[in-house]
Amino acid sequence: MGGEVLDTAALISWPINRLNGCYAMPSQKNELFNVNPEEEIKIDSAQIMWMIPDDKSMEIATNIAISTGDMAGLSEIDLGILALSIDLEKTLVTDDYRLQNLAEKAGIEWMTVTTEGIKQLWTWELKCIACKKIYPQPKKPNLKKSDWGECKECGSKLRLKRIKGNHSDSS
Numbered sequence: 001m002g003g004e005v006l007d008t009a010a011l012i013s014w015p016i017n018r019l020n021g022c023y024a025m026p027s028q029k030n031e032l033f034n035v036n037p038e039e040e041i042k043i044d045s046a047q048i049m050w051m052i053p054d055d056k057s058m059e060i061a062t063n064i065a066i067s068t069g070d071m072a073g074l075s076e077i078d079l080g081i082l083a084l085s086i087d088l089e090k091t092l093v094t095d096d097y098r099l100q101n102l103a104e105k106a107g108i109e110w111m112t113v114t115t116e117g118i119k120q121l122w123t124w125e126l127k128c129i130a131c132k133k134i135y136p137q138p139k140k141p142n143l144k145k146s147d148w149g150e151c152k153e154c155g156s157k158l159r160l161k162r163i164k165g166n167h168s169d170s171s
């Protein structure tokens, strides 16, 4: 074991000896130190490879996230660590079901930090809660988590809805 790409939950949960040799992005380090400054000594003591994904992997990750409808629910770090896993061809460690879904789609191994993980692949659509109009996925991660704005037709809120009856590509 070792050499996985870690999400921020794994950076917090795992002991130093398990973090050694793993990969994460510099932006995660910044985010982590802002939210959990007490983690700084542990993280700095571990031999973590801080890397950013290459452009090609970002493009692959972006296209997959748009195709599954997960993009609207991702942060920049989420998309980045997915791309880093694709870039390095390393296992992605995450409890985020969107990232598990996307890793599965991308054909890369994933494992959970503390939870059980997803059982099947999901697809999502961005939909008005009132008139049910469906909107295209954003091209980039959503900076305002869970706020996708309003329907241009009726002014109601947009929500990410799981597309029902789409089990054709579950493994």
Ligand SMILES: [Zn+2]
Pocket: 128, 129, 130, 131, 132, 133, 151, 152, 153, 154, 155, 156
């Ligand atoms: Zn509407």
